[in-house]
Amino acid sequence: MTFSRRTLLGAAAAGSVAVGLPGEASAASSRLFRESLDYALGKLRQVAPNVTSFPEETKFEKWIYVNSGGWVGGFWPGMHWLAFLDSGDEQFKKWAVESALRLSPRRTDTSIHDLGFLFYPSWVTAYRLTGDVSWRDGAVQAASSLIQRYNDKGRFIRAWGALGTPNNAGRAIMDTMMNLDLLTFASEQTGDSRFLDVAVSHALTTRAKFIRPDGSTPHVFDFNPDTGEDIGPNTNQGYSPTSCWSRGQAWGIYGFTTMYRRTRRREFLDAARKLADFALDALTPDHIPVWDYRSPLAPNDVKDSSAGAIMACGLIDLSRASGRASYYVAALRILDALCRTCLTTRSERHEAILARGTRNRRIEVGIEVSLPYGDYYLMEALLRVLKPRELGRAIGL
Ligand code: GLY
DSSP: OOOOHHHHHHHHTTSSOOBOSTTOBOHHHHHHHHHHHHHHHHHHHHHGGGOOSEEEEEETTEEEEETTOTTTTTHHHHHHHHHHHHHOOHHHHHHHHHHHHTTGGGGGOOSOSTHHHHHIIIIIHHHHHHOOHHHHHHHHHHHHHHHTTEETTTTEEOOSSOTTSOTTTTEEEGGGGGGHHHHHHHHHHHOOHHHHHHHHHHHHHHHHHHOOTTSOOOSEEEEOTTTOOEEEEEOSSSSSTTSOBHHHHHHHHHHHHHHHHHHOOHHHHHHHHHHHHHHHHHOOTTOOOBSBTTSTTTTSSOBOHHHHHHHHHHHHHHHHHHTOHHHHHHHHHHHHHHHHHTBOTTOTTOOOSBOOBOSBTTTTBSOSBOOHHHHHHHHHHHHHHHOHHHHHHHHTO
């Protein structure tokens, strides 16, 4: 799909970022994006030699770690795969492999839904870039663990709580939309349609239960785990069951667009557009999402740059999927704002790339810090603009 120069420039006219055709942002933006990606690679080179675990968030500008990988363990190897893709520097590949291998025990973890976050940017990308089938087989094993969490009464993948326990047994969350592409990958690789069936079914449930008429979403939807009957919307990381957590909304934009690309089901494209239109409408002129679009202080509340980076990736994909240049222009504005106002460039001692991320404002954990997913999706978004073909090879666009 291509846009005419007139369409795109017309769409850009209202904003401050001059853009060219997709894949060729204006010279000024391109320079900023290239410099930002170089900055990211430089930071990884500086920090990686001392990292032997998985960064979770920063405290006083230094990474703190989660040894098991938590839900975030895929992003550190993922960043190194993206750095390798951009530079061809074998040292990044070495760091990516070392870090990805440390996730190995998690392939059989059935206690959480996060296996896509863990194994897609790390093992699936490793397979795509190296052709080594042990990465593919490990990712398929992780997908087999994930589908065990499917509740066929409510037609959703259970987010949290160990299987066989009542703890959160009926809880579905928006973030799970990002774990579905691991399942589409497993179906494609094995020819076993069960993975894809679960992914489609979960996405249809999310579409039916989460999306409000105005396009906003709650973080959580609860079901009776035994009957599958609705209990209703709720939240974990948003302000309230009726609010709209911006990172969840961004996961939805990205996840529904991916599911449309994999299945060509129109309802997923419509869902992605609805979520995107709501979020774009809620953005303030600084183009960095507030942590929850409906917190009482919004829009003058703390920011979440990670939501911006994820949303930029989703919008670039959505512009191609929908044929609408305006989503690409909006993504460039967000990316431009992230690069101008959220990078850690003025602090020598900072270990991360993107500042101003918010992990969980509701329980006051990690407010305007750096987050590995902020860094990862910033790099992905920059590559989506600067090297779309190469990135497509890595993440299966
Ligand atoms: N998936 C958890 C989060 O976005 O914080």
